[in-house]
Each structure stands twice: as structure tokens, then as C-alpha cells.
Amino acid sequence: xxxxxxxxxxKRYGSVEVLRDINLEIQDGEFIVLxxxxxxxxxxxxxxxxxxxxxxxxxxxIDDERMNDVRPRDRDIAMVFQSYALYPHMDVARNMGFSxxxxxxxxxxxxSKVAQAAETLGLANLTDRLPKALxxxxxxxxxxxxxxxxxPQAFLFDEPLSNLDAALRVEMRLEIARLHQKLSATxxxxxxxxxxxxxxxxxxxxxNGGDIQQVGSPLELYERPANKFVAQxxxxxAMNVVPxxxxxxxxxxxxxxxxxxxxxxxxxxxxxxxxxxxxxxVVNNGTGDLSAVADVVExxxxxxxxxxxxxGIGSIMVRKHGNIPVKPGERLGLRIQTENAHLFAxxxxxxxxxx
Amino acid sequence: xxxxxxxxxxLIVGKYAALAFYLIFALFPLYWLLKIGLTPDAxxxxxxxxxxxxxxxxxxxxxxxxxxxxxxxxxxxLMVSLGAAFFTTLFAAGAxxxxxxxxxxxxxxxxxxxxxxxxxxxxxxxAPIYKVVADLGLLNSLTSLVVVYTAFxxxxxxxxxxxxxxxxxxxxxxxxxxxxxxxxxxxxxxxxPLTLPGLGATLGFVFTAAWSELLFALMLISRNDAMTFPVGxxxxxxxxxxxxxxxxxxxxxxxxxxxxxFIFIQRYLVQGLTSGAVKG
Numbered sequence: 001x002x003x004x005x006x007x008x009x010x011k012r013y014g015s016v017e018v019l020r021d022i023n024l025e026i027q028d029g030e031f032i033v034l035x036x037x038x039x040x041x042x043x044x045x046x047x048x049x050x051x052x053x054x055x056x057x058x059x060x061x062i063d064d065e066r067m068n069d070v071r072p073r074d075r076d077i078a079m080v081f082q083s084y085a086l087y088p089h090m091d092v093a094r095n096m097g098f099s100x101x102x103x104x105x106x107x108x109x110x111x112s113k114v115a116q117a118a119e120t121l122g123l124a125n126l127t128d129r130l131p132k133a134l135x136x137x138x139x140x141x142x143x144x145x146x147x148x149x150x151x152p153q154a155f156l157f158d159e160p161l162s163n164l165d166a167a168l169r170v171e172m173r174l175e176i177a178r179l180h181q182k183l184s185a186t187x188x189x190x191x192x193x194x195x196x197x198x199x200x201x202x203x204x205x206x207x208n209g210g211d212i213q214q215v216g217s218p219l220e221l222y223e224r225p226a227n228k229f230v231a232q233x234x235x236x237x238a239m240n241v242v243p244x245x246x247x248x249x250x251x252x253x254x255x256x257x258x259x260x261x262x263x264x265x266x267x268x269x270x271x272x273x274x275x276x277x278x279x280x281x282v283v284n285n286g287t288g289d290l291s292a293v294a295d296v297v298e299x300x301x302x303x304x305x306x307x308x309x310x311x312g313i314g315s316i317m318v319r320k321h322g323n324i325p326v327k328p329g330e331r332l333g334l335r336i337q338t339e340n341a342h343l344f345a346x347x348x349x350x351x352x353x354x355x
Numbered sequence: 356x357x358x359x360x361x362x363x364x365x366l367i368v369g370k371y372a373a374l375a376f377y378l379i380f381a382l383f384p385l386y387w388l389l390k391i392g393l394t395p396d397a398x399x400x401x402x403x404x405x406x407x408x409x410x411x412x413x414x415x416x417x418x419x420x421x422x423x424x425x426x427x428x429x430x431x432x433l434m435v436s437l438g439a440a441f442f443t444t445l446f447a448a449g450a451x452x453x454x455x456x457x458x459x460x461x462x463x464x465x466x467x468x469x470x471x472x473x474x475x476x477x478x479x480x481x482a483p484i485y486k487v488v489a490d491l492g493l494l495n496s497l498t499s500l501v502v503v504y505t506a507f508x509x510x511x512x513x514x515x516x517x518x519x520x521x522x523x524x525x526x527x528x529x530x531x532x533x534x535x536x537x538x539x540x541x542x543x544x545x546x547x548p549l550t551l552p553g554l555g556a557t558l559g560f561v562f563t564a565a566w567s568e569l570l571f572a573l574m575l576i577s578r579n580d581a582m583t584f585p586v587g588x589x590x591x592x593x594x595x596x597x598x599x600x601x602x603x604x605x606x607x608x609x610x611x612x613x614x615x616x617f618i619f620i621q622r623y624l625v626q627g628l629t630s631g632a633v634k635g
Contacts (some may be wrong), residue, residue, distance in 0.1 A: 102535040
């Protein structure tokens with residue numbers, strides 16, 4: 001398998017810079033997820049690794065060998081496309097074995113490998129069908145089979161699940177996770193879905209506007225986001241962020257409420273306070289840090305989402321485990337779990353608390 | 356669940372009546388061509404507009420084939436049409452692929468120029484074309500017709516091919532290249548088989564256009580042995596009379612290659628070859 005390294009990689013289209021200062025080291029067998037909003041350059045980065053898009057500057061290395069100008073076919077990397085990109089005039093077996101056909105591998109070997117992959121992916125009785133006679137999930141499996149068969153140095157996935165319905169997406173996500181455990185191959189996976197990112201990744205790379213915002217394990221990103229963008233992008237539902245005025249002991253919210261943050265030495269520089277919905281407790285009216293009025297209440301069974309209005313601050317979302325008997329219009333008190341609160345400076349960078 | 360609407364029999368009858376009317380309307384001229392071709396000369400005027408002639412003869416056909424230069428015209432037309440169709444499709448496929456896939460300097464200008472060439476009536480440029488061909492010493496040669504037809508058909512054929520290439524997802528080529536193909540291999544093994552309907556349509560379009568072209572053929576060819584079929588048809592018109600029977604018989608014979616050609620390419624014209632390639 002392979003260790004992949006990107007050093008100061010950039011991508012420019014004319015004078016437009018779509019990716020800059022990309023530095024990333026991917027360990028052998030690691031599952032890396034590139035995540036970010038659409039247009040952040042994540043697919044372009046993946047296509048640069050694949051060799052389908054030229055690298056404007058910087059170095060791209062596989063196992064310490066510079067591969068910038070190596071053609072896609074010589075990089076020994078397999079890719080699963082968002083659109084599946086199955087060859088419509090070839091049946092499933094030929095689609096899967098196409099790379100071996102190009103390499104002129106012996107027919108017998110090709111047949112046995114295709115049969116084996118089809119078996120693993122549950123496609124054994126579909127091998128003589130054309131792609132148009134397959135369902136979305138089956139096409140997705142064929143696309144994966146085509147990648148697996150090559151036994152490549154690394155796998156690239158470009159939003160492979162975004163065309164599937166919700167139930168199938170969960171199922172295929174699980175299969176990709178299993179595949180990674182089984183092959184222990186280096187994998188780079190692009191998605192805009194943070195749930196996919198959090199569930200699959202060893203490490204997540206958060207991209208925005210052509211820059212890497214943060215690289216870290218799912219828990220690192222959740223617990224110690226480097227800036228406001230990562231804080232709001234990772235975690236569902238998104239983090240509440242409200243403007244505050246930093247003081248020596250904590251922060252003062254828009255309605256004058258003081259919130260003490262004893263373990264935050266940099267609170268004085270804070271311009272915004274971020275608290276995840278699950279880190280706010282609902283307490284009796286009149287107690288806690290803030291007084292709020294419930295606006296919309298969503299009962300999900302396992303959780304309750306409460307959208308509340310706080311005078312002088314605005315709408316805040318609170319998520320509590322289990323079924324919380326709150327009715328719209330009811331007045332409540334909110335207590336912020338200050339040990340889980342995040343502070344952001346003017347430029348959006350997180351002010352680290354003492355560890 | 357018996358919500359399936361019962362089809363009104365009157366509607367079915369109406370539908371088939373409309374189809375039948377259209378078919379008769381469209382095919383009647385062809386029938387008339389065949390009918391006059393089969394009518395003995397003596398009956399053409401005397402029986403006038405009778406739907407079926409009282410007597411049938413194949414003499415017009417045998418005369419056309421064995422006693423006129425029709426076979427030569429026919430061969431000339433075949434060579435010109437096949438040549439024009441082949442070269443046009445070859446160039447148009449290359450240009451269409453480039454327009455569809457690559458970004459290059461001057462692309463918009465070239466496309467604009469190609470559109471401009473389509474705006475002029477052919478009559479306007481007949482004289483300059485004649486001059487150019489004459490200066491090249493190509494008058495009375497089939498080569499001149501192949502060149503002229505190819506040149507005139509390339510713009511439209513290119514746009515046609517470009518739209519076919521546009522319909523083939525770029526991901527397919529990327530996937531093929533990831534699978535180990537060079538760009539050319541990807542073109543040959545993945546794109547080409549999917550472009551067959553486009554190639555078929557372009558070939559058919561240019562072939563029929565060249566097959567029935569009269570203006571340039573009339574202009575550039577005056578020698579009998581180099582005449583194409585549409586020009587040759589005019590030889591049935593003499594100073595004092597028109598030999599309708601033979602002319603129609605020649606017309607019927609001339610339909611044969613067009614029909615054969617379309618029967619041959621129609622299986623490539625079937626749409627939906629790319630369905631199933633991407634999501635769906």
C-alpha cells in the first residue's frame with residue numbers, strides 16, 4: 001500500500017487560485033476524508049491526486065517518489081466516481097475487469113478475479129447485465145468492484161454515495177467501512193456530508209475556499225475545532241455561535257448576561273461564543289445562565305430538539321437526549337456547560353482553553 | 356386499483372386513421388414514381404391519372420440499365436457520396452471531439468466562423484468555387500465534388516458530432532484513464548463505441564445530401580462520363596420531349612442505395628446507448 005504526501009500543492013485556473021498551500025501527509029492504510037462545502041476544492045484536490053487534473057505548483061509524492069507528471073494509468077490508484085461512470089456498452093463483468101483487459105491479463109485470471117469480486121459485493125448473478133439494467137445501489141457496487149479488482153496502491157472516492165437514497169447510503173457507508181478494514185488500503189474519500197466524514201475517517205481534512213481549515217481525527221475536530229468554520233461545519237445539529245464581549249472572567253452576551261468561564265484564560269479577546277446544542281442544559285425558568293422561550297420543539301424519540309428564543313441574543317438550538325416535555329411558548333432556563341464552550345476571536349480562530 | 360382508464364376505441368381508430376393519412380401523404384409521390392416507371396410509354400398520357408396502369412412493363416428499367424449511361428452515373432454518384440460521407444465524418448468527428456472536450460485558444464472564433472459559412476446561400480459562392488476548381492484543373496473530376504461536398508458539410512456535421520460527444524459523460528473517459536487506458540485507448544474502447552449512433556447519423560446525413568446534390572454537380576461536371584446521377588437524370592430531358600418512363604425508372608433505381616445505406620446504419624441510430632453510464 002502507499003504513503004501519500006502533498007507539499008505546498010496549489011491549483012490555479014488562469015489567475016484564479018482554487019487551492020493553495022495544501023500540505024498533507026497520508027499514512028499507509030489511512031482513511032482520509034476531505035470534507036467541505038461545495039466549491040471548496042475538495043474534488044479538484046482528489047482529481048489532482050488521481051492525475052486527472054494537473055498540479056499547478058508544489059509536490060505530490062507516493063512513497064517518497066514525486067508523481068506530479070506521472071499519467072493516471074501509471075499511478076496505480078483506483079477511483080470511484082460520483083456518477084459511477086460505468087461503461088454503458090459493457091456488461092458488469094467486463095466493466096469490473098476492464099483494467100485487467102487493458103493490462104492484457106490472461107482471461108482465466110480475469111474471470112476468476114471478477115467472479116471473486118462479484119461474490120464479495122453481492123453481484124454474482126448480475127455479471128452479464130448491462131449497467132442500464134441495474135439499480136443505483138448495484139451500479140455503485142459495480143463501480144466499487146471495478147476499483148477493488150485492481151488491488152491498487154490507494155483508493156479514491158469522489159462523493160460515491162451522494163446519488164443514493166438515505167437508507168442505501170447508510171448501507172453502502174457500512175460496506176465501505178468494512179472494505180477498508182478488510183483491505184487496509186490507503187483511501188481518500190471526498191464528501192460534503194459530515195456524517196459520512198465522522199463515521200468513516202481516521203482523519204478528516206476540512207477544506208473551505210481552497211484552504212485546509214483543520215486536519216484531525218473526528219473527535220479532535222468535534223472537541224477542539226480550530227476555528228468557527230470547522231466548529232459549525234462539524235457536528236450535527238450545527239453549533240450555536242453568538243456575538244459576545246470578552247471580559248476578564250468570561251463573556252457578556254448581547255442581552256447583558258454574564259457567563260463565567262473560569263478555565264478560559266483568553267476570554268478577554270473573545271468576540272463570539274460557541275456552544276453545541278447538546279451542551280446546553282434545560283433548567284427551571286429563572287435559574288441557569290439564560291432565560292428563554294421555546295419556539296419549535298422536535299421530538300425525535302431518541303432526542304428532543306428545542307429551538308428557543310433568547311431576548312437580546314436571538315434563536316438558539318438545544319438538543320437533549322430522550323423525550324423532554326417542553327411545549328412551544330413555555331419559558332425555560334438554559335444552563336451552558338461552560339467546560340464545553342468555545343470562544344472565537346475576531347478572525348474566527350478558536351481561543352484555546354487550558355487543556 | 357381499477358383506475359386504469361379504458362381506452363376509447365374511437366380514439367384508437369382515429370389514431371390509426373391519422374397515421375394512415377400521413378403515410379399515404381408521405382409515400383404517394385414515391386408510389387407515383389414507381390407507377391410511372393412501370394407504365395408503358397404509350398399509356399402514360401392516354402391513361403392520365405389512373406391509379407393503376409392497365410398494363411405493366413419493365414422495359415423502362417431495362418432500357419435505363421442497359422441502353423443509357425445510367426450505370427456510370429450511378430457509380431459516380433456512389434463514389435462521390437461515399438467519399439464525401441467518409442471524409443466529412445472523419446473530420447467532423449475529430450473537430451467535434453476537440454470542441455466538446457478541450458479548451459483551446461481561438462475555439463470560439465472557429466465555431467463562429469463555421470456558423471458564418473452556414474449563413475450564405477450556396478448560389479452566392481458558386482462562381483468563386485467554379486473559378487477555384489477550374490484553376491486547380493479539377494473541372495469534370497469526381498474529386499472536385501468530393502472536396503466541395505466535404506467542405507460544405509463539415510460545419511454542420513461537426514456540430515452534430517459535438518453534440519453526440521457532449522452527450523457522453525466525461526467521467527467515462529476519466530474512469531477509463533484511471534483503469535489504465537491512454538487517452539487514445541479511452542477514445543477507442545469507450546468513447547468510440549458510444550459514438551456509433553452519432554457517426555451513423557452523420558454518415559447518413561452527408562451521404563443523402565451528396566447523393567441528391569444537383570447545383571454543384573451541374574456546375575462543375577459537364578463531361579458525360581463524370582456525371583453524377585442527379586445531373587444524369589437531366590439527360591432524359593431532350594429538346595422536344597421528356598422521357599418520363601425512363602426518368603422515373605432511373606429515379607426508382609437511385610432510391611435503392613439510399614435505402615440500403617439507411618438499413619445498414621439504422622441499428623447504430625438507436626438512441627439510449629449511453630443510458631446506465633451515470634447515476635440515473
